[in-house]
Amino acid sequence: MDFSFTAEEEKFRDELRTWLEENLPAGWLEGKRMIPEDDNEKAQFLREWQRKLSEGGWAGLSWPKEYGGRGASLIEEVIYEQEMARVNAPPVLNIIGLAMVGPTLLQIGTDEQKNKYINKILNGEEIWCQGYSEPNSGSDLAALQTRAVKQGDKWIINGQKIWTSYAHLADRCFLLARTENTGKKHEGITAFLVDMHQEGVETRTIRSINDKRDFNEMFFNDAIAYDADIVGEVNDGWRVSLTLLSHERVGIARQTFRLQKLFSELVDLAKTMKKNGIPFIKDPIVRQKLASFRARTRASLLNYYRHLTDTIQNGKPGPEGSMDKLGSGELGQEMLAYAVSLQGAYGLLWKEDALIDASWQHDYLRSYAYTIEGGTSEIQRNIVGERILGLPKDIKY
Numbered sequence: 242m243d244f245s246f247t248a249e250e251e252k253f254r255d256e257l258r259t260w261l262e263e264n265l266p267a268g269w270l271e272g273k274r275m276i277p278e279d280d281n282e283k284a285q286f287l288r289e290w291q292r293k294l295s296e297g298g299w300a301g302l303s304w305p306k307e308y309g310g311r312g313a314s315l316i317e318e319v320i321y322e323q324e325m326a327r328v329n330a331p332p333v334l335n336i337i338g339l340a341m342v343g344p345t346l347l348q349i350g351t352d353e354q355k356n357k358y359i360n361k362i363l364n365g366e367e368i369w370c371q372g373y374s375e376p377n378s379g380s381d382l383a384a385l386q387t388r389a390v391k392q393g394d395k396w397i398i399n400g401q402k403i404w405t406s407y408a409h410l411a412d413r414c415f416l417l418a419r420t421e422n423t424g425k426k427h428e429g430i431t432a433f434l435v436d437m438h439q440e441g442v443e444t445r446t447i448r449s450i451n452d453k454r455d456f457n458e459m460f461f462n463d464a465i466a467y468d469a470d471i472v473g474e475v476n477d478g479w480r481v482s483l484t485l486l487s488h489e490r491v492g493i494a495r496q497t498f499r500l501q502k503l504f505s506e507l508v509d510l511a512k513t514m515k516k517n518g519i520p521f522i523k524d525p526i527v528r529q530k531l532a533s534f535r536a537r538t539r540a541s542l543l544n545y546y547r548h549l550t551d552t553i554q555n556g557k558p559g560p561e562g563s564m565d566k567l568g569s570g571e572l573g574q575e576m577l578a579y580a581v582s583l584q585g586a587y588g589l590l591w592k593e594d595a596l597i598d599a600s601w602q603h604d605y606l607r608s609y610a611y612t613i614e615g616g617t618s619e620i621q622r623n624i625v626g627e628r629i630l631g632l633p634k635d636i637k638y
């Protein structure tokens with residue numbers, strides 16, 4: 242395998258580096274990752290960041306130029322993720338819109354849908370959420386119960402969704418609803434683009450373990466959508482939903498590169514923290530643990546590169562992405578737990594009381610989501626078992 246980049250790809254990297262140096266919010270280049278605590282101020286800060294990215298031509302990287310993208314290659318997208326991880330760039334508020342809804346509409350949306358939504362997704366003018374998970378059907382997505390019934394020229398939507406990231410800020414939702422009960426779970430589902438500002442849509446924010454309010458319950462009580470809001474065909478939502486999920490490919494790269502950055506920050510922490518005046522980094526037991534993390538982060542990266550090579554050769558990602566997600570999710574969680582434990586009793590301190598930087602504590606608590614969001618570790622293990630190792634199928638109840 243050749244891990245080097247071409248001169249043209251390195252030029253792309255340089256251009257991005259220069260842009261980041263000139264445009265990252267104040268303090269971010271120096272490692273001060275300041276996002277406002279207040280929810281409204283935080284949303285404003287992140288909207289502003291996306292507007293800047295879009296103006297600089299760094300949003301919707303792989304999208305066609307005619308829709309405001311760069312027409313970037315997969316390798317360029319990977320370089321982009323490497324560089325964003327390197328500087329710990331602020332997260333993108335409209336990540337669902339940019340990473341999933343936009344690419345799906347570009348692939349299978351109508352011209353009307355593209356003209357109406359694509360530009361606003363790119364510049365962050367409209368925030369999107371993804372209404373897939375429901376109480377009792379997260380992993381078993383096809384068991385969803387939210388219904389849409391046709392009445393005249395309208396579809397009337399009733400049901401409940403849960404764990405919907407950014408729904409409290411969202412203008413629109415990419416929603417899956419049952420439109421027919423054929424008895425077969427995967428059939429009779431339709432994908433709708435739903436206006437979140439209408440009567441009949443209610444969101445209730447859920448407070449998470451790290452005291453953030455990024456996800457929600459959503460209730461649909463006679464909410465309305467029209468034929469023009471359907472993506473693909475009526476009852477073809479399962480295929481459409483898989484198209485949307487296939488666009489998570491670069492999200493995995495993001496996790497893998499963040500893991501490399503996390504490891505180097507963990508080493509810095511072990512140099513800074515001391516016991517009896519001696520830095521932890523000199524302790525053989527700590528060194529052994531760090532060496533094991535180093536080997537595993539490297540293995541995760543190489544595994545990702547192997548998968549990337551296959552993806553480029555075959556034109557589409559394979560089930561190996563589940564290994565990447567499983568490995569990087571679990572390892573990230575372990576490294577953050579270790580960073581907190583290195584701080585001993587100080588690891589319990591929170592926000593402004595923290596000894597060094599409360600982001601360790603915050604990220605550790607957030608890391609519980611790594612092994613749940615986008616498919617749990619158990620589900621990834623099933624995919625690895627069935628589709629890579631050729632083991633017998635999971636028992637379906």
Ligand SMILES: Cc1cc2nc3c(=O)[nH]c(=O)nc-3n(C[C@H](O)[C@H](O)[C@H](O)COP(=O)(O)OP(=O)(O)OC[C@H]3O[C@@H](n4cnc5c(N)ncnc54)[C@H](O)[C@@H]3O)c2cc1C
Pocket residue numbers: 370371372373374375377378379380381403404405406407456610613614615616617618619620623635
């Ligand atoms: C931070 C965060 C953000 C999220 N954002 C969104 C969002 O924006 N939109 C959205 O639609 N959803 C979102 N989700 C929901 C996420 O996709 C689901 O939580 C996930 O798919 C798991 O579904 P569940 O919670 O219903 O758990 P369940 O499916 O009920 O699973 C419960 C447990 O059983 C295990 N399990 C289930 N089936 C099997 C099996 N066949 N074999 C072995 N073990 C199994 C699971 O691994 C898990 O440990 C988010 C979740 C998190 C944590």
